[in-house]
Amino acid sequence: MRSDYSEQQSALQFKGGNLTITTLELLTPDCVQIEQELSRQTQKAPAFFCQTPVLLSFEQLEEMSVALEMVVDVCKRNGLIPIGVRCSQDMIKKSAWALGLGWFPPLTEHRLKEVKKTSCPQRLPTRFVKGTVRSGQQIYASCADLVVIGSVNEGAEVIADGNVQVWGVLRGRAIAGAQGDVEARVLCRQFSAELVSVAGVFQVFDTGEFPAANDLPVEVRLENDRLVLI
């Protein structure tokens, strides 16, 4: 009975689960600077820096490659055990493989910058629309800015390859940078939009809560691939 059981017992088992892990977001490739900063932190909380596994993230770095083995050494000297990297850079991913470290895909993909190349070859004159844009109407300014001198009502859509300006109340949908211009913006005098989008990054407002007090002008733009409403 017992021997049967041991024969059937498997050697290992994969288990899914969520572990909280510390991420070390590196903001510079300079190992000297990293070492200085780390040793200062170590003195503050020595208990924390004792065989602590960390994930090295290079997402904020512009550099395509870093001296990963040196970064790993710096970490180990300070009591941190790197277990993997998170980055979009191919070179770093390869270095991690060589060092026996795991790889995680980046949290934010930097594909938006690539799209920019496909946008309009030249800007056309701004398109002006006077009056209310009403439910069911759609206005598209191809390769141009769009200025609505009036309100955009719920159920209406205003779209431009450039910027969208609404001089009245924006209640409907506004889409700027429709062909991927990440510099495009949506501007309106009063904001209660259903949806805004810049270069394909969109946000819906289904709770009826808006970022600005109802009677203030709002600017929507992209910052680090995220929409910012001011």
Added chain:
Amino acid sequence: MARVVVVTSGKGGVGKTTSCASIGTALAMHGYRTVLIDFDVGLRNLDLVMGCERRVVYDLINVTTGEAKLSQALIKDKRLDGLYMLPASQTRDKDALTYEGVGEVIDALKEEFDFIICDSPAGIERGAILAMYYADEAIVVSNPEVSSVRDSDRIIGLLDSKTRRAENGETVKTQLLITRYDPERVEHSDMMSMQDIEEILAIPVVGVIPESPAVLRASNQGIPVVHDAPSDAGQAYSDTVARFLGEEKPMRFVELERKGLFSRMFGGRR
């Protein structure tokens, strides 16, 4: 010069037909020769509200197809001189209407009448588009609630693009009629206020009709509510038509009447 006016809304059940009947009736009371055309083919109602359902012999489609003469299809109102109606067909569908046929009928009516009031069906399909196509002016009927206001917004967009005047680069003069308004519920934020609706739709308000039992009573009796002169809705329709004809009239029935202490204390007993 005859004026062609469409009464439309997008949404159903907001009071297009009721309003059409009362507006037409009030125009006739002012002495204008007025004809009401029911465009709601297949769901004919205007004849009921006007109380002439038993006198329908020929209808709009019979006229457009040449089966009947216009004079045969027109029904004279039994209460007022100079008021006529052209009923819709109950047995056909809206595809039976053609742009040419409707255009000919309206041109012929323009010879005889001062006002041609078109009662639009609900929706934004062929019937509604045909009802508005030849219009010079529009009265958009809206209830104080979001879906009705949104549908009205859609209809105003169509009035600006799908009418003959729009095709010729002219505008259709569009005014707003708010029906079933209840100032008390507006006060409690259960209902949109006149100001909110006006701001969203961005067209002038020609009238506000209060929610009133007189409206349903009148419809069921087949007497347009404007004949019920003492009623609030009747007076509101009279005011609306006066404004439509260019008179300055203050809006009534839009503010909550503050009840005095005594009527609040003894209101229940009366």
